[in-house]
Amino acid sequence: METNNKIYFYPLWLRIWHGINALGIILLIITGYTMQAGNESSLLGFNTSVNIHNISGLTVALNYLLFVIGNMITNNGKFYIVKPKNFLKRPMKQAQYYAWGMFRGKDKPYPLSEKRKFNPLQKYAYIGVMYIFVPAVIITGFALLFPEIIIETVYNVSGIMLTAVLHSVMGFFVFLFLIIHLYISSIGKNPLGNYKSIINGWHHV
């Protein structure tokens, strides 16, 4: 669907999924850090943080199923497929545009269209987050929720400890992604354009 330079990029299910995911992940990051600091006097107490973290974690995990199923039954999934040709050259070109080209008034190397929802760099970042980091956080988070299923020791290192470290390292990368994602979203025709798009579904090209 394309009208007046507007493309209906984000169908309702995707926007609902994105909203839940965003809210859930923000809560998970805040409570995750509160728990790591373990400070009773912090805004959120330890126990409250644990409860919020568990509930948000479960919500984000279930929501992830919506993302996977949605991608399977709609054509949204195809936007996450990487072409092997110029595997590294394409995202590099986009990075060069962000770092240099956009300030020199150069044209976008990969303008978005009905067929190209994400530029290559964006696509790589989304694949990394949605198919590597988030699933890893979900799996390790599930294991930490039921620690008795974790292997006791791996070469004499506590299995729980390894799982916990992996969980927070992966969570850290999701947080890093979130910051960069929020910033890059402000690049567009106007700084708020992309934020509006994910609410109303229409993307300005």
Added chain:
Amino acid sequence: MVMSQQKGKLPYFHFKALEKLLMNICPQERWLNLFRYNNVKMKHRLIYISFIFLVVFSFSEINAQTYYDNAEEHQCLKCHSSQTYTFHNSLMEYEEKKLMNPFYIMDTVALKTGVHSAFDCTDCHSYEYSEYPHKGAIKLEPLPKCLDCHGGSDTPFQFDKIHEEFEKSVHYQVYGDNFSCSKCHNIHTYHPVSTTSSNVAEIVEYSNSMCLSCHNDMKQYNLVSGRTNPEIVEIHDWLPNQQLHFENVRCLECHTEIQEGIMVSHNILKKENAIRKCAECHTQNSRLKASLYKYQNLQQRSEDGTLRTVISNQSYVIGTHQVPLLKTLGVIIFILAFVGIAIHLAFRIIYKK
């Protein structure tokens, strides 16, 4: 006990080890007076060393063969190690077989390896127990108290301080002198696991088994308190991952007040005062560092240089904060990301993009 641990070290004999050894044999200051080699003139030193060698080897000899090596031959254990005992009934003139009181049956293996294995039964119990039938009156004789030997010493164990703490505990407050050290520390079989083992799980299991021997045993609990047993599992229902906690931390961690200067606080708190805050342990400033992980043997384990032991020691701290390197890396990456964003934003403002 002590002797057997020290025995293997004799070839590497040196003064400090010897001093430690003597303190272990009898933790009294007077031993050390014999051993103030620094204050003794050189010509006397050899005499002292010869004497000490004599003492050490004679004790080693005793230890190599403890009183309890052959239970069947031991005058007490030949009866007190089995379910039944046989004696000659001189009144009726026949051999009589009787059931042994189960509380008086000794675990001979544990007895042999226990901390007091260098002592014979009659070193503490009346010598008159050598006769059978035992005279009724000797039951009234008081047994020596732990502090009779261990009190007044300046060993790292600090028994006097422990006793002071114990007197504040719920056990002493409720049961008074009837609650003796031996209610938890079995004199016959006690092992100093917490100060010798480097295996946390082993230390935890040994320590918790002392508490659970009553608190999870209807009969034993009833013997001391006269009340029915509280249900351990139900009471700790609030505790997430209960089983894992029970396997990895001691009851003491939450049920005592941490006391500086002694290894284990003996001030067992009333259940209402027990710690119920996750953050007390699951933080970098965890109370476990001042309790379970303050043992030198566990600290050494974390300091032996290998990464795996360093990190496996703090697995109770949540997330990457248990690995300081990752924490620092995380901060650096964040700073770099923010600096990158700030520079990019500055250029966008300058170029009005």
